Amino acid sequence: MKTRRNWKVRLAAVAVLGSLFLAQAARAALVYDYVPDSTNNSYSAGPNQVINILVYLKETVTSPSQSLITSDGGLFSGGMALSRSATGLPANPSTITGVTFNAVDFKGPTSKALSITDANLAEAIDTSATSGVPLGNTGGGASPVVPNEVYLGSFQITTGSTAGTTNFSLRVIPGGGNTLTNQGNDLDSNSTSPAYTGVGSKAANFTVTTVVPEPASAGLFLGACLLGLARRRRN
Secondary structure, eight states: OHHHHHHHHHHHHHHHHHHHHHHHHHHTTEEEEEEESOTTSEEEESTTOEEEEEEEEEEEEOTTOOOHHHHTTSEEEEEEEEEEOSSSOOSSOOEEEEEEEOTTTOOSOEEEEEOSSEEEEEEEOOTTOSSOBOTTOOTTTTSOOOTTEEEEEEEEEEOOSSSEEEEEEEEOOTTOOOOEETTOOBTTSOEETTEEBOOTTOOEEEEEEEOOOOHHHHHHHHHHHHHHHHHHHHO
């Protein structure tokens, strides 16, 4: 009798754990993240060059769930923050020097903040718009079509004057509530109805590296330029 009772307790525990797992799976069926356009989360350029970093809201859908952004008629508004890491900085770190809205798809109110270490952008559709911004938008050609992402705009980062790598992060604007579907669902926060995992405290980390040519390489490049110039003069 005692053995049967123990098995009943164990089966009940397994059932509870199974229910919790299924509930977590349901919540994770729709996941939202802010992401940059680099596939390997890294960028590089020569000293004092401006890199235009396209930024997106990414929707990850696990079957049998369906896109909430699509079913809600697109995005009503979008916003995200960019910050430079305060640790591990090179002698001359890269700096944030610009913010560009996607003013083609989001024609309503906008706001931004900008410093060399922190920036953010927030934008919304026009009040007269009948639908929100869909997945795969391009900002009038500013971005390629990305099927499961909404293009929000871009940040400009200027590389440092000397070689080195600087770390940056994309995340929710403090306070959240800046990225809403056209039906008012807040994708910055988790939700149980409808079930999805918002961006929350997650960060998309990426690096910007200043690349300085080796002296020998620079000399070869200069030599090639001079040779080309001499040939042009002869012609």
